[in-house]
């Protein structure tokens with residue numbers, strides 16, 4: 559079957575999707591991969607709309623889109639207007655880049671991120687990070703809603719991410735797969751200092767000031783969209799993960815590849831269920847509700863972290 563330049567072959571559960579250019583020439587997934595030049599086009603389009611250079615890129619996690627509402631002199635650009643940009647499909651992820659000033663620091667917020675389970679390859683989920691870099695941002699703040707695996711974590715607490723476990727990477731899936739463009743970064747980037755230690759130290763102080771219960775730990779990302787089984791969670795705990803989600807890791811890898819300084823945190827939206835007798839179920843509504851419940855304190859927290867970065 560061929561429709562709109564896409565041919566789907568296959569029987570039963572296996573399908574191979576082939577792409578065709580305008581002249582019927584065969585294209586592969588890799589031909590559709592964004593290039594340095596296409597991302598420069600995206601950045602140039604945005605530069606024409608925004609009269610300042612963002613210093614920090616902020617990714618709002620599920621239910622945390624209101625972080626972007628705290629910006630002054632906002633310019634909001636819906637994803638569907640931005641060339642080469644994916645579209646948001648998940649509840650709690652509005653789908654717009656919001657430019658403005660937070661604590662007098664110029665920033666750009668992703669009000670809505672892209673997830674692997676939406677059907678986007680990891681390079682596409684992380685594409686906005688490269689656009690932020692091309693816009694001039696030197697720092698990335700990635701926020702996420704996550705399940706708390708560490709038994710000391712409570713719903714509403716925040717965990718500063720000190721490290722991650724790239725589980726999808728173990729299975730051979732990585733946002734940096736494919737040809738490497740040195741203009742972004744090296745073929746083999748180190749990842750042992752992915753999360754900036756100075757920012758973690760500063761953020762701990764800020765959390766105390768705003769009365770936010772804080773932890774420091776290890777995040778892991780699964781592909782989703784289902785929440786985990788009891789056995790999977792027990793395994794992740796043994797591996798050393800403190801929180802579990804479906805985002806952030808590939809964004810951070812992409813940011814470190816292009817030499818951005820990274821700060822990330824998880825809002826604990828649910829306690830992971832590691833007991834077969836527990837009758838509760840995690841669900842996305844609860845995740846979004848906790849984000850909303852903590853919106854004021856998180857705005858305050860992020861604003862102060864941004865101020866710290868801006869004042870450096």
Ligand SMILES: O=P(O)(O)O[C@H]1O[C@H](CO)[C@@H](O)[C@H]1O
Pocket residue numbers: 618619620671673701702703704782803804805806841842845
């Ligand atoms: O990581 P963010 O986007 O904050 O969202 C988390 O919450 C959603 C599940 O409720 C998943 O998308 C998971 O990744």
Ligand SMILES: Nc1nc2[nH]cnc2c(=O)[nH]1
Pocket residue numbers: 703704705706780782784785786802803804827828830840845
């Ligand atoms: N994978 C995963 N993602 C989440 N996002 C919010 N809570 C959870 C969770 O428990 N598991």
